[in-house]
Amino acid sequence: MNKSESRKAIVIGIILLFFGMYAVSASDTLVTTNSQLMNREWLYVGGTGPGNYTTIQSAINDANPGDTVFVYSGTYYENVVVNKDNINLIGENNDTTVIDGLSLGDAVDIMSEGVTITGFTVQDDFFGIVLFPYYNNNTVIGNIAHSNLAGIYVWLSNNNTVIGNTAYSNVDYGIQVWLSNNNIVMGNTVSNNDCGIFIDSSSNNSVTENTVLNNDNGIFIDSSSYNHLTGNIVSNYIYGIWIDSSSYNDIIGNTVSDNSFGILLDYSSNNNIIGNTVSDNGGGIHLQVSSNDNDIIQNTITSNSAAIFLHTSYSNTIMENTVTHNHEEIYLYQSNSNNLYHNNLIDNYQDSYDDGSNAWDNGYPSGGNYWSVYIGMDNDGDGIGDTPYNISGGSNQDRYPFMEPNGWVNEPPDKPDKPSGETKGKINTDYIYTTKTIDVDGDQVCYQWDWGDGSQSTWLGPYDSGLFAAAEHSWSVKGDYSIKVKAKDIHDVESDWSDPLPVTMPCSYKIPMQWFWERLFQRFPNAFPLLRHLLGY
Structure with missing residues (x-):
């Protein structure tokens, strides 16, 4: 090898060595960077991994927004503050991953947004988990909170989700929502607290499908509006839902049993108590002290000491409830202008009482209530007793008591048959059309016809169910029309419109020698079909 070739080989070698060193350096840098990214995405507390944190707070302090802090099983004696957005704080197992604040503060204070905390037991603290003021959109799911002043506390914080937690044996509240709106409290088990779930000065919260047991007070709503309590199971020592x-x-579809008071309203108005099952309580549904304009509808109230009790409360509507096997039926004390009708009152030990001025029926034919103790007759067969039912305590009466339970339930007539009659004719000529329908309740029916020309008949009838009804109409303008008809029963419940009958009314004009053609067509009724069509016969 000559000197030139030797020098060239040395230069190439140096270049290759340089690029090799650069590649190794770049690879090391890439590995280091990826490792850092992985550590910053998932930070581990406890356990045996090298470099794991020993406290939850130190991991949170090193975390960036969006990171996950995973905590292995163990007991951590600290007061945790989450002050970075979108942190996921995850415990390995909510039975064995414990945050114990040693009664020195709160177990977990969330002072940021978009945080999820799950899988922990929080205990022996002032508050277990606190969502702090003005931090919103957090999720508390699948935790256990016990032996705190309050288990989970939502404080001036909105749009949070508290779901699937267990809160028990807290001094005051299992779950408390104060001055907070649009939160979801769902699927939690809350027991053995002074108050299970407390909604205070808050609006538009949803309290749904929680199991609230063995608290002094179950669900307490105070100075709050537009909240929704649905599908909860509530069984406690004093108040079920207060x-x-x-x-x-809205208090809808809850099961409320074995409380001193099932559902109690104090100084509360314009609430809806609908479709609840209220049983084996001291008081079933109890309204007192200016609880006005509430709707108590379609509840099943069974085996309570007092089914429905109103005290100094006005203008409430009590309808379509089933009240059975209670000691006291419905008791109205110093309450006026309430409306009570379409209730089934069956086999209660003590009859209803009313010392005020209230309406116990909705007029005729809508009717009043069904009373299992009513002994009147129904000579006219309308399902309503011929004599009133007297309410004890004053001069109130149910003027139209039903003879059978749910006697007010009324089905609409069937859709009437498609109208039958001429489909072609002449304008300014009367034509008769017929139809019929069946009313499954056997009520008489009336019919209203729509003639397709912008006009409708008045209600015609009544007709017996199943019999034909007829109506007459003429059209003044040539054209194509659709005739339809609907029915209503004596309770003003209407059917659907019938299927339409198309009709055609051709132009009317003066036919020369009209008398001749009429006699010709009468003499030969099956002849001259084309001529008949052209002349409109």
């Missing part, structure tokens, strides 16, 4: 100084709340 609504105080609150309005426009």
